[in-house]
Amino acid sequence: MLRRLFSPEDAELALYLNLIAEEPRVIARRAAMPVDDTARRLEAMEEKGLIYGVQREGKAPQYGALQFVVGFWEGQVNRLSPELVQDFEEYNLTAFNPDIWKKAPQLRVVPVGESISAQSEAMPYERVEELARAHDTFSVTNCICRQEMHVLGRGCDKPLESCLGFGSVAAGITRSGRGRAISREEALGILHRAEESGLVAQPANAKEALFICTCCGCCCGVLRSVKRFPKPASLISSAFVATLDASSCRGCGTCETRCQMEALSVHDGVATLDLDRPPRRRPGLL
Numbered sequence: 001m002l003r004r005l006f007s008p009e010d011a012e013l014a015l016y017l018n019l020i021a022e023e024p025r026v027i028a029r030r031a032a033m034p035v036d037d038t039a040r041r042l043e044a045m046e047e048k049g050l051i052y053g054v055q056r057e058g059k060a061p062q063y064g065a066l067q068f069v070v071g072f073w074e075g076q077v078n079r080l081s082p083e084l085v086q087d088f089e090e091y092n093l094t095a096f097n098p099d100i101w102k103k104a105p106q107l108r109v110v111p112v113g114e115s116i117s118a119q120s121e122a123m124p125y126e127r128v129e130e131l132a133r134a135h136d137t138f139s140v141t142n143c144i145c146r147q148e149m150h151v152l153g154r155g156c157d158k159p160l161e162s163c164l165g166f167g168s169v170a171a172g173i174t175r176s177g178r179g180r181a182i183s184r185e186e187a188l189g190i191l192h193r194a195e196e197s198g199l200v201a202q203p204a205n206a207k208e209a210l211f212i213c214t215c216c217g218c219c220c221g222v223l224r225s226v227k228r229f230p231k232p233a234s235l236i237s238s239a240f241v242a243t244l245d246a247s248s249c250r251g252c253g254t255c256e257t258r259c260q261m262e263a264l265s266v267h268d269g270v271a272t273l274d275l276d277r278p279p280r281r282r283p284g285l286l
Helices: 009-012 024-033 035-047 066-070 082-095 098-103 129-135 144-151 167-176 184-196 221-226 254-258
Strands: 049-052 060-065 138-144 161-166 179-182 199-203 212-213 264-267 270-273
Touching: 009 179, 009 212, 035 049, 035 060, 035 167, 082 144, 082 221, 098 179, 098 199, 129 161, 129 184, 129 199, 138 144, 138 167, 138 184, 161 167, 161 184, 179 184, 179 264, 184 212, 254 264
Parallel strands: none
Antiparallel strands: 049 060, 138 161, 138 179, 161 212, 199 212, 264 270
């Protein structure tokens, strides 16, 4: 995968980047390269989705290293090849380490808002609408996971343009052409559509999340991976627990089709819930 994405020259320069973004002159000094050449190559690497860039008005651009997922894999949205997808699928089968994910999952699960009514004024970072309203700059991109499944001929009918970016992430996505700038109102509309489509809202596992993925259990790399294990609830970070009121169940089966973890099923006209499957709170991960 690295050979498909990075030229040898790009890979060598990437080794001199830190996770905290720095100006080209700093990176150039560390790499013993001319500043102008370094700046040009860093800009080109950002356009390829291999690193991230930050541009503030009146200041020199800054660049930093990206991890693979969530990172420069998502940077390949709209440019996937069948060969790259096959490599990723092979890698994904062995790379997901549940012991590491239990300690510090990169994503968490929050309610979109309409299906859960919670008194969470003390935890605004647990409400997807509050996460969005905390920002002024927004972007939307296609979901790379659904694009990947479409390349394999296994795509679903969920909305493709559905991944939201905020703040510096939104600015970088728009600048690189991987997505488009949108208003706050359109961002909130996309979240509303996610609820209607039964998608799972997964922001970064941080209070100040700079992106929100709206995921389905058939395409999302994270949800597909955790579903392979007997108790996916132990791998997912969430402050919410699914509950079932059997007395109000009409046996319509809507919950069975909407649950992306396949934790709900209908037997003899009544829904049942397997609490080993849905996300449960793991203290200390937020």
